[in-house]
Amino acid sequence: AQTVTxxxxxxxxxxxxxxxxxxxxxxxxSDYYLFWYKQPPSRQMILVIRQEAYKQQxxxxxxxxxxxxxxxxxxxxxxxxxxxxxxxxYFCAYRSTPNFGNEKLTFGTGTRLTIIP
Amino acid sequence: KAGVTQTPRxxxxxxxxxxxxxxxxxxxxxxxxxxxxxxxxxxxxxxxxFSETQRNKGNFPGRFSGRQFSNSRSEMNVSTLELGDSALxxxxxxxxRGDGYTFGSGTRxxxx
Numbered sequence: 001a002q003t004v005t006x007x008x009x010x011x012x013x014x015x016x017x018x019x020x021x022x023x024x025x026x027x028x029x030s031d032y033y034l035f036w037y038k039q040p041p042s043r044q045m046i047l048v049i050r051q052e053a054y055k056q057q058x059x060x061x062x063x064x065x066x067x068x069x070x071x072x073x074x075x076x077x078x079x080x081x082x083x084x085x086x087x088x089x090y091f092c093a094y095r096s097t098p099n100f101g102n103e104k105l106t107f108g109t110g111t112r113l114t115i116i117p
Numbered sequence: 118k119a120g121v122t123q124t125p126r127x128x129x130x131x132x133x134x135x136x137x138x139x140x141x142x143x144x145x146x147x148x149x150x151x152x153x154x155x156x157x158x159x160x161x162x163x164x165x166x167f168s169e170t171q172r173n174k175g176n177f178p179g180r181f182s183g184r185q186f187s188n189s190r191s192e193m194n195v196s197t198l199e200l201g202d203s204a205l206x207x208x209x210x211x212x213x214r215g216d217g218y219t220f221g222s223g224t225r226x227x228x229x
Contacts, residue, residue: 035217043205045220091160098214102173104150105209105218107160 002027002094006108013082014116020067021077021111023092033095034068035105036077040088048090051075079113087115119143121221123208129227135196138224142189142210148172149191150218151183154205163206166191167214198228 003026013019025034036048051059051068058066063080079086092108122141130136142149151163162175166185183193189210195202205225209218 037220042222043207043225044222045207045209047217047219050217103214104162104165104173104175105152105160106162109159 002029002032002096002106004092004094004106004108006092006111008111009109010112010114012114012116013079015082015084017082018078018080019082019113021079021090021092021113023075023077023108025073025075025092025094027073027094029096031097033097034066034075035093035095036064036066036075037091037093037107038086038088039091039110045091049077082115084115084117087113089113121208121210121219123206123221123224125224126222127225127227129229130198132198132200132228134198135194136198136226138193138195138206138208138226140191140193140208140210140221142191142208143219146210146212146219147189148211148213148216149185149189150209150211151191151193152207152209153177154207154223155203160207163193195226200228202226203228 005024032053034051037045038048039045049059049061049064065078067076089110091110093105124139148167150165154160165173169185180196185191205223207223209220211218
């Protein structure tokens with residue numbers, strides 16, 4: 001079974017600064033998807049960024065980028081120019097590909113990010 | 118384009134009762150998944166339905182069940198409620214296999 005580990009329960013960053021959230025995972029599969037989701041107080045899980053394991057290039061979405069190290073099974077999220085609206089719980093998640101059958105999301109325990117004005 | 122709609126947003130039930138939660142996916146999405154979120158266990162997969170068939174099931178007791186209708190709307194039922202069932206229940210939909218999930222805002226269930 002796959003596992004996802006987020007070792008930082010809480011992080012804080014000054015507004016406009018850069019912060020990196022860590023995530024490691026364990027799997028025996030060679031192809032899979034990795035995600036970062038954001039959950040603000042509104043409770044809705046919002047997709048921040050997605051990475052397909054077969055792609056070596058790190059995904060980027062505006063101020064959000066990842067550092068995907070497949071061999072190390074590491075998938076960190078970098079948030080640049082942090083804004084007050086970035087304050088939320090951030091979850092790292094793993095998903096198998098359709099070829100492997102079960103496409104459920106396996107989540108880490110989350111990192112609570114606080115933005116300091 | 119409407120998002121994933123979950124009703125009700127809040128629910129208080131008494132131990133031993135049963136409850137039904139509803140999820141309306143994004144139009145055109147055929148798959149609906151359910152997740153339970155608690156402070157102690159985090160986010161855990163309950164089940165996924167695709168075109169009215171349960172495709173995958175998580176490690177939850179038989180008190181947790183679900184179904185999907187022909188219009189892709191889904192309901193989740195929990196019978197004989199226990200205090201430990203208090204949680205945020207999240208629904209997510211997607212168009213097809215391999216696609217990403219869009220989540221709703223969840224139903225907060227409190228069992229007293």
